[in-house]
Amino acid sequence: MEVEFGYVREYNTVRGFGFVSRTFKNKNIYQHRKGVWFHITKVKSNYPDLARDLDAGSYVDVSFWYEIDNSEGEKVSTIWLDSKDIPDQQRNDLVTYIEQLWRNIDNSPSQWLDQVTLALLGQLRKDELNKDRNDRICERKAAEEEELREIESQLGQFFISGMEFRTPGRLGRRSTIRDMEPERVYIGLPEHLNNLVLWVSRKYRKNRLSHIPGGSDVIVEYHDGRAFGYDWIKKPSIYIGSFFAGIVEYASDAFNKLDENSQMQIAKRKIARIFARKYNDDDEYSTAAFVEVWNSETSNEMPWKSLERFEVRQQNQDDFDED
Incomplete structure (x- = not known):
């Protein structure tokens, strides 16, 4: 099962269910357009205060980590308000995924990457990943510029070869x-x-x-x-x-x-x-x-x-x- 992070997009206080957004992966064809479905019972067991807020209709800026159950479509099976509460194996997999995103300089970083990294790994590690990414970008740029100079030099040799050689x-x-x-x-x-x-x-x-x-x-x-x-x-x-x-x-x-x-x-x-x-x-x-x-x-x-x-x-x- 996969771990996600998202914000509550909608909650029905009468029926006790709502939808939470996805962050890490794009929607698939089976996902509801409003997000991943969740029921209040999954919240009450561990976070009664959050459940009361939701039942009171207060869910603006409410976010949490959650595990997705894909047995019948997509629905929330477990909720964590703090990333430290995520089981070690799942948390380690999530950390690996986030760090790979930082290292992948072929793509621009997503808008949510800073926020999620801060919540998952803290400010110090986020700064380290950001520095490593910038160093990689500089190294690639230097390599590309060197390659350009080499190609330009070869072309220049060809252009003037008739005159000099x-x-x-x-x-x-x-x-x-x-x-x-x-x-x-x-x-x-x-x-x-x-x-x-x-x-x-x-x-x-x-x-x-x-x-x-x-x-x-x-x-x-x-x-x-x-x-x-x-x-x-x-x-x-x-x-x-x-x-x-x-x-x-x-x-x-x-x-x-x-x-x-x-x-x-x-x-x-x-x-x-x-x-x-x-x-x-x-x-x-x-x-x-x-x-x-x-x-x-x-x-x-x-x-x-x-x-x-x-x-x-x-x-x-x-x-x-x-x-």
């Missing part, structure tokens, strides 16, 4: 043909980026679609002043998203396991802005304008989500032009 020529400015093209190929791009963008050579990109002319150009501007360009990208959202997922070099899903807020923090600390444009052939390339797709100061979604929206808009525009 790849062989010469792996990253470079556009080919001679592109260098000879007019300045208008950078239409829409902030002027200061025109001479900063370093284009990642397609020969180092494994996806075969990256070697088929056409698609989208994506420029990623980082807070450290670097700007990398990727051309002929068929699915910008997937390509850029793969950086964060870690599947390009690190074969790790650590980033995906983070909550969305942590992911956003990393993205905004690393990337300043993302620009993109789409074109179908050389003629369109010469006039296609870059648009700002994502901005760390104003965007409220991950970069690849913004690129997904860009892809949809461009596809809708293509469909409209065909009509």
Whole structure:
């Protein structure tokens, strides 16, 4: 049988029965909506003063510990006004349950936890449990922050690996043909980026679609002043998203396991802005304008989500032009 704590919600002075609330567990389908049923006879035997108060209609703020009999629905079988009167085994089980609630930092503490712990274990033990809980929360937070720093460091290494660790020529400015093209190929791009963008050579990109002319150009501007360009990208959202997922070099899903807020923090600390444009052939390339797709100061979604929206808009525009 289980032990509970609750307040008298209703009492019928004529019929001598009432209902007491539950604290520790949610209602089940067999429980009366007003609480657990009890009869005055269970009160009179040990607590006659309380029985007289109930019969007089005074039950506001009346609370007690009780044992539940589930043989015929849910009803009170035994009542204790003081938790010290609860039999040792049942009290020990209850103490274990309460202490587990304090240690479980995955869930927010219930509103009643302070009050019940104080009544069951006293102020000193309640303070100890509260301190232990806060220490656990701090330890987890420190571990999560360390994990974030590690993931961010790995992502940072990937973002700049082409500049610092790849062989010469792996990253470079556009080919001679592109260098000879007019300045208008950078239409829409902030002027200061025109001479900063370093284009990642397609020969180092494994996806075969990256070697088929056409698609989208994506420029990623980082807070450290670097700007990398990727051309002929068929699915910008997937390509850029793969950086964060870690599947390009690190074969790790650590980033995906983070909550969305942590992911956003990393993205905004690393990337300043993302620009993109789409074109179908050389003629369109010469006039296609870059648009700002994502901005760390104003965007409220991950970069690849913004690129997904860009892809949809461009596809809708293509469909409209065909009509």
